[in-house]
Amino acid sequence: MAVELLKVDYRTALSSKPNISTSSNIYMTGDGHLFCENLCVKEIQYELAMKTDYASPFYLYSRAQIVDNVQQYKRSLEKNDVPHLLGYTVSANYNLEILRILQKLGCSAVVASINEIKIAMMAGFNPNMMVYNGNGKQLNELEFAVKCGVMINVDSLFDLEHIRKVCRMLHKKANVLMRLHPEIDSDSSQDITETKFGLHHKEFDKALQIVKEEELVDLIGLHCHLETTLDDVQLFKESLDTMLFWVDKVREMGFDIRYLNMGEGIGLNYKRHIPQSDEILPETKDFISSIAEGIKSKNICLILEPGISIVGNTGILVTKVVGVKTNENKNFIVIDGSMAEVIRPSLYGAYHHIQLIEPTMCKKEGCVFDIVGPIGESSDFLAEDYYMPYPHEGCGLAIRDVGAYCGSMSSNYSLRQRPAEVLVEGSRWRIIRHAEVFDDIVKPFIGLPSLGVYKDYIDTTEVHLGTLHPWLTWMH
Numbered sequence: 001m002a003v004e005l006l007k008v009d010y011r012t013a014l015s016s017k018p019n020i021s022t023s024s025n026i027y028m029t030g031d032g033h034l035f036c037e038n039l040c041v042k043e044i045q046y047e048l049a050m051k052t053d054y055a056s057p058f059y060l061y062s063r064a065q066i067v068d069n070v071q072q073y074k075r076s077l078e079k080n081d082v083p084h085l086l087g088y089t090v091s092a093n094y095n096l097e098i099l100r101i102l103q104k105l106g107c108s109a110v111v112a113s114i115n116e117i118k119i120a121m122m123a124g125f126n127p128n129m130m131v132y133n134g135n136g137k138q139l140n141e142l143e144f145a146v147k148c149g150v151m152i153n154v155d156s157l158f159d160l161e162h163i164r165k166v167c168r169m170l171h172k173k174a175n176v177l178m179r180l181h182p183e184i185d186s187d188s189s190q191d192i193t194e195t196k197f198g199l200h201h202k203e204f205d206k207a208l209q210i211v212k213e214e215e216l217v218d219l220i221g222l223h224c225h226l227e228t229t230l231d232d233v234q235l236f237k238e239s240l241d242t243m244l245f246w247v248d249k250v251r252e253m254g255f256d257i258r259y260l261n262m263g264e265g266i267g268l269n270y271k272r273h274i275p276q277s278d279e280i281l282p283e284t285k286d287f288i289s290s291i292a293e294g295i296k297s298k299n300i301c302l303i304l305e306p307g308i309s310i311v312g313n314t315g316i317l318v319t320k321v322v323g324v325k326t327n328e329n330k331n332f333i334v335i336d337g338s339m340a341e342v343i344r345p346s347l348y349g350a351y352h353h354i355q356l357i358e359p360t361m362c363k364k365e366g367c368v369f370d371i372v373g374p375i376g377e378s379s380d381f382l383a384e385d386y387y388m389p390y391p392h393e394g395c396g397l398a399i400r401d402v403g404a405y406c407g408s409m410s411s412n413y414s415l416r417q418r419p420a421e422v423l424v425e426g427s428r429w430r431i432i433r434h435a436e437v438f439d440d441i442v443k444p445f446i447g448l449p450s451l452g453v454y455k456d457y458i459d460t461t462e463v464h465l466g467t468l469h470p471w472l473t474w475m476h
Helices: 009-013 041-051 063-079 096-106 114-122 141-149 157-170 201-212 233-254 285-296 309-316 344-348 438-445
Strands: 026-028 034-036 058-062 084-089 109-110 150-156 174-180 216-224 260-262 301-302 315-326 329-335 354-356 367-372 379-387 396-398 420-425 430-435
Touching: 009 034, 026 396, 041 058, 041 396, 041 420, 041 430, 058 063, 058 309, 058 430, 063 084, 063 096, 063 309, 063 420, 096 114, 096 430, 109 379, 114 141, 141 150, 141 379, 150 157, 150 216, 157 174, 157 201, 157 216, 174 201, 174 420, 201 216, 216 233, 233 260, 260 315, 301 315, 309 315, 344 379
Parallel strands: 058 420, 084 109, 084 301, 150 174, 174 216, 216 260, 260 301, 329 367
Antiparallel strands: 026 034, 058 315, 315 329, 315 396, 354 396, 367 379, 420 430
């Protein structure tokens, strides 16, 4: 299926005020330089190149923006006196330093694999306050989760049976929630009859009966997730009303339901930099206010699972222009960033705002470009039909809003090395994840019996042209 991307005029986007109600810690100055907090992004790019062998592209995050995003949730929840767990979705961005920041800000963790449980624990999150989601949890993962005391979301009848099996093997009780279909559909949400997640109401009654007869499984909450970030507070409120109905029904059966998990909640307006865009998402305070009375009326603790709205707008991918080319019908800006670092546009047509981080030195008039990466795939694009100033070779370019589901979804496709990750804190920056090197990529192959074994493996930086690579020499 062809991917349709929004056509954007960079001239209008630069000259008009962004469609956002809060200030950003990543901003363009009047002289055409992009800043992250107090630092010029171009200077960070230059300094990183001086300090490392592999400097571009790289992810750049604003600590202040992370704090601002969490505080918006916290202030709204506390102002409305809503009992809550603000559970950050680790899948959005699992950088260990970012996780530590979020843990210190009072977030809990929402996880979807055994390794996400482990890295969340490394970051200091309390496992008893974690929620473990997923529709295909393996027995070894469930065993680890039960041992650690993680709350487990029941996604199906077989999932429940697997949890029971593990609990009996360990002679240990598990706290569980049950994920239900909300029976609410919208243009922005996947058809509930086609989703792979959650229990249909016909299976829900059977699951309740099984839990009622199982001493080692304690049902403590219900979970609803619309599988999308919301642009309509009313839709979320309707979903909440449905779930509160089920809370009453399940409590009447004798279960002590203490938690109601309402999923991601609001998302991020990726098109907020486009003046002609009519996409407006509700603010956090309006979203929380719309559901506060319903939650408090049931004396229940609200769990939210924000990911995109916590880290999405905190990061950019800083790249540089490799060159500009033209064929008969298209103009292309080729950059050193690619779908391997930001896969969302090519994967499902997602929009990311793109801008130069410095004034162009090229005298040519700007025009409409496709912005593409160097990978040998026609799907390796970051934007199509996008008006940009005509950049000079080596010009810095930023892809905005890559804080969520970009670094965590990056790959080694075409044997690309995952980039460094850098955190800005006011007037200083530091590396919070080293760029991968070739050794990191080939390490899983070393020492395996095959045609032979690799001999005298060394860092390739020591190999000069015309020299036989020792790690390509086979022992027969």
